[in-house]
Each structure stands twice: as structure tokens, then as C-alpha cells.
Amino acid sequence: MARGEARLDGFTWKPLGRRDPVVAGLDLTVGAGERVLLVGPSGSGKSTILLGLAGALGASIAGELSGTASVDGRIGLLLQNPADAVVAEHLGRDVAFGLENLRLDRDEIWRRVDCALSSVGLPYGRDHPTGALSGGEQQRLALAGVLALEPDVLLLDEPTAMLDASTAATVRDAIVAGARGRTMIVVEHHIEPWLEHVDRVVVLSPGGEVVSDGDVAGFLAGPPPPGVWSPGMRTPEPLDVPTDLVRPAGPAPTVTLDGVSVDLVLRTLRGAQRTRALHDVTASLDPGSVTALTGPSGAGKSTALGVAGGLIAVVDGVVTPDLRRKRSRELAAAMGWVPQNPEHGFLTRTVADEVGHTARRLGTSVDVERVLEVFGLARFAPSNPYRLSGGEQRRLAIAAALAHRPGLVLLDEPTVGQDPVTWAAVAGWIAASAAAGATVGVSTHDAELPRDVEVRMAAGAIA
Numbered sequence: 001m002a003r004g005e006a007r008l009d010g011f012t013w014k015p016l017g018r019r020d021p022v023v024a025g026l027d028l029t030v031g032a033g034e035r036v037l038l039v040g041p042s043g044s045g046k047s048t049i050l051l052g053l054a055g056a057l058g059a060s061i062a063g064e065l066s067g068t069a070s071v072d073g074r075i076g077l078l079l080q081n082p083a084d085a086v087v088a089e090h091l092g093r094d095v096a097f098g099l100e101n102l103r104l105d106r107d108e109i110w111r112r113v114d115c116a117l118s119s120v121g122l123p124y125g126r127d128h129p130t131g132a133l134s135g136g137e138q139q140r141l142a143l144a145g146v147l148a149l150e151p152d153v154l155l156l157d158e159p160t161a162m163l164d165a166s167t168a169a170t171v172r173d174a175i176v177a178g179a180r181g182r183t184m185i186v187v188e189h190h191i192e193p194w195l196e197h198v199d200r201v202v203v204l205s206p207g208g209e210v211v212s213d214g215d216v217a218g219f220l221a222g223p224p225p226p227g228v229w230s231p232g233m234r235t236p237e238p239l240d241v242p243t244d245l246v247r248p249a250g251p252a253p254t255v256t257l258d259g260v261s262v263d264l265v266l267r268t269l270r271g272a273q274r275t276r277a278l279h280d281v282t283a284s285l286d287p288g289s290v291t292a293l294t295g296p297s298g299a300g301k302s303t304a305l306g307v308a309g310g311l312i313a314v315v316d317g318v319v320t321p322d323l324r325r326k327r328s329r330e331l332a333a334a335m336g337w338v339p340q341n342p343e344h345g346f347l348t349r350t351v352a353d354e355v356g357h358t359a360r361r362l363g364t365s366v367d368v369e370r371v372l373e374v375f376g377l378a379r380f381a382p383s384n385p386y387r388l389s390g391g392e393q394r395r396l397a398i399a400a401a402l403a404h405r406p407g408l409v410l411l412d413e414p415t416v417g418q419d420p421v422t423w424a425a426v427a428g429w430i431a432a433s434a435a436a437g438a439t440v441g442v443s444t445h446d447a448e449l450p451r452d453v454e455v456r457m458a459a460g461a462i463a
Contacts, residue, residue, distance in 0.1 A: 001072040004032030004152045004183040006053050010067030013048050013057055017384035022048045023208035025067070030200075032072075035184045037194050040204030041227025041419040042376075042391035046187040047080050048208070050155040053185070063387075073152025073183075080157040080187075080390040080417070082135070082142040083341055089268055091117060092126025095145045102149070116144035119174040121167060131266040132275040135340040135413065136162045136297025136445075140171060147178040154184040158390075161189070161416050162340075164296045164445045172197070189391075189419060192231040195220070203228065227419045235448045236420045239428030241374055245405075246429065247436040249364065250334060252287035252407035253321055255308045255439060260317035262303055262460075277303040278460045280317070287407075290430060290440045292451035300460040301443035302340055302412050308441055309337050309410045323408075333362050336406040340413050340443075342397030343386060351388070351396055352381040359404040366403040375399050375425050391417030398426060402433065409433050409440045415449055 001007065008028040014021040023045040030036050038046050051057050054077040058065035079085055088094040092113050099109040113126065120140040133141060139162050146154065159175060160168035175186070176197050188194055195201070201219040203212035212225060224230035262278040278300050285291045285308060293301040306312040310323025310331060323331055339345060348354045352368050359366040372378040375395040380388060385396055394417055402409060414426050431450055434440045442449065456463045 001070065002032040003073045006030040006071045006153055006183060006185065008049065008052065008067065008069050011049070011052055011069050012064075012066045013045075013052060014064045015384075015387035016062040016064075017387045018063075019382070021064075021208070022389075023052075026208065026210065028202065028210065030183060030185060032183055033181060034200060035179060035198040036186070036200045036202055037191060037198040038185055038187045038202050038204070039189075039191055039225075039228050041206045042189075042417060042422045043389045044204040044206055044227070045208035046204060047157050047389060050077065050157050050185065050187060053153075054155055071153050074149065076146035076149045076151030076154050078143055078146050078154075078156045078159055081341055081343075082138040082162075085142040085145065086130050086138060089129060089131070090126060091122065091124060091128045091130060091141060094130055094141060095148050098145055098149050112148040112150075113144075116148035119147060119177070120144045121170040121174075129266050129273055129275070132264055132273075132277075134298045134302060136164070136167065139163065140167070140297070143171060143175070147174065150178075152182060154179050154182055154186075156184065156186040158188055158417065159186065160193075162297070162413060162445065165447075167297050168193070189417065190229050192229075195231065227421060229420060233420070236424040238431045238450065239374065239424045241428045241432035242370075243432065243436050245367070245370060245374065246402070246433040246438065247405060248407040248433075248438045249405040250407045252437050252439045253334075254287060255285040255408065255441070256318075256320045257281050257283050257304065257307060258318045258320070260304075260307060260314050260319060262307060262312060263315050264303070276460060278307070278314075281457075281460075281462055283455050283462060285408075285439050285441045286453075287439045288434055288437050289452035290434045290442065290450065291453040291455060292449065293441065293443045293455050293457060294445070295457035295463060297445075298459075299457040299463075301457055303460075304457065305410050305412055305441055305443045309335050309408070311337065329362065332358055333404070334406055335408040335410065336401040336404070338394075338397045338401045338411045338414060342394045345397055345401065346385040346393075349384055350381065351377060351383050351385055354385050354396060354400045355403050357400065362404060364404060368403070371399050371403045374429065376422055389417075391419070391422060394418070395422060395426065398429065402429065407438055409438050411440075411442045413444060414442060415444065415446045
């Protein structure tokens, strides 16, 4: 193999607890210095391929592996969930971690750290706490750590999925510059902005098979592959979800934030650090409507959503109703919340049990089979939630949080990692919940997600 070449031969991977392999008998070669865009429906094995090339399967991730996956040269892997890559308390130390393992000179380490942080558009210094970053900022931090390594092969799993359009363009430019002369395999669902930066497009089927492999011109000349956000594609209509699956089982409140300010407190061995996350925010979420919190990465959207759900305390202002006063069981009945990292909420060992768990604890019932069918997860009913793809986990988290039909629905980046079909299912559930009378709030960078009210935020305040 030439330095920078990546190769899969008969590559097969079946995660522990899954009946069928995600990828079976896959052959794929990426030449040294080649830039490849890897696309396909949610769950088609894109992330699995990157993890296989990085050597992460079978060792740190349990399952059955056969065939070979090999790379000649140093690898830089950007994970789908950037929080999994955070290893230090402060930005500078986090980016320096990989460089220290390479035993580089101290001056060279900090030169690369500063260059990498600047290239991805993080506006903070080396000493900024990693725990105070938003999900999108964590994504940029993880990318900075990869770019600083100056690897021979870049493996990038949805590097701009959690970013607003402007920040995504900055990050994309940084990746293109960092990939100059290097091999790059990038996975994305919204592919159009990447086409001018790659040499080749590889399309996977839902079963993890290569159905198309060629240059960009050939890809654009062919028929749009199913399950891919092709250039010029119209936004799908949200799925028509039956009302009985989403009609609130209890009251749908009007949630009001009046002059709310929030400090995020990080406690370490060195003491507590306070970061102002919201400042004098006034907004409301009303029954029967979808309120979208929008704005650039780090604007405070996730924090505002957590405040509305009674999950984050305020230092100033008033939140009505004050859900923090409710006991856990009461809060679970009243509110369904899906965090930015969906796997943080999984509690059971199977997908089916996860969907029915909250209802069982509340003494109510849920038609688990119908809910799974809506979200395209029926075939995974006996599978472990942690063995699903990132997009599948996000849909499962939504199903599990909302199957018991709460009156207040709060979703953080609900459409990340979705193909057109699964996007329609998520958008349809959100729209149907509001139409049935629920109070719905979403934090999103998705300009196509239908909403009734938009609250734009910037730097922790209403813009």
C-alpha cells in the first residue's frame, strides 16, 4: 500500500446484539491523496466504515468483525458525537493531547494548537473550559484536535452536522485546507456544499453495499440515489402521523421565560468556574405551536431549552411554570426532552423496552410497535440502543421521550443525522404533536424544519 491509502477487503461488521450485519463483504479502496464523499441513508454503515478504518471495531466496540480494514499512515478520526473526543478541562490542553502523544516539541505543539483553534473558528483562548462549550462548539474543538495532528488520512463523520450555515462554511474551508495533499473520507447527509471539494462520491445502499462509485460529474449526471439529500432536492413533506400517537395525555402549558439569566458552573479540583450562558432572555412557548430556537453555534439555544424544561436553574428572572419544583415522576409525565447527545437518555437493553419505559414507570400504556414503525425502527426492536447508528439513536431518543404523549415537547437538534425519509418522520411527529395541542420547542440549525414561531438567539441573548 502507498502511504495515505485506505482499503477494505471483504469487510463485514455485525454489532453485538444485532441480528444482521451493518456492512457485509464490502470492498473499497481509496487512493493516497484522494478525497471521497461517503453518502447513504441513515444506518447504511457510513460511520461503521470510518470506525473500521480507524481500527476501533472489535476492540473498543463489541461485535463480530471479518475481512480486513487497513490504512497506511497516521489517521485522524472525527467521531459523529464530538463529546466522545473531549479529554481535557481546557481547549488548549484538549487539542494538545494528540500532539503530546506524538512527542512533539513544546513550541511546535502550541503553534499547532493555536493554528487549529483559529482555523475552525472557535473564538476562545486556550484556557476556556471545554465543559462550557455547546454541541456545535465541541464539534469544532474535536476537529481542531484532528487537524492539529496533520494526519495522512482524515476520517470525518458529519463534521458540519451540528453547525449553522456560516460556521459550517468556515469549518469546511478549514477541512479543505487541512486536507490538502492528504487522503480524506468525509461522511455527510447534506452533501451539496462538499461536492466541489471532493474527487469521488461513493453511495451506499440501506444494506451497506456500494451502489454507486465515481467522480462528481458522473454522480450528478445519474439518477438521485434513494435516501440521499441530492442537490436541488425538494424538502420532503412531513409524515402524516396519526393523532392518537401524539395527542397530549395531560395539559400543555404556556412556558414563559421572563428576563432569565443563567450561569453554567463547572466544578473542578481547581475550584468552580462560572460562564454566563443566558442574559436577560424573554420568550414564550405556546400550546399548539412549534417554537424554534435558532442562531449560531454557542448562542444559548440548548441552555434556553433546558431552562424551559426545568432542567437548569436560573440566577435571575422568572420561568413559568417552574418545572424544577416537580418530582421526577411528575416531570416525566409532563415533559418529554431529547438532549443533543441522544444516547445520554437510554435506560434499557432493547429498543422496544426503551420506547415503552417511561409509560411503564408512569403506569400507562404505549403502542410500541406503531411508534417504532413511524420512526423506521421496527426491525431493531430487540436490538441494544447502543448498537444503532447515530441517526437511528436520535430517532429512538425522540420516540422514547415522546411515546407517552407529554404536553410539553422539547427537542435539541432533532433532525441531525437524518436522511430525507427519516427527516420526514421526525418532522411529521413534531408537526403532529403541535397540531394535537402540545407545546413544542426545538433548538435547531435546520432551516427546513417547519415552525410557527422563530426565536433567534446570539451570544446568550435574544437577537
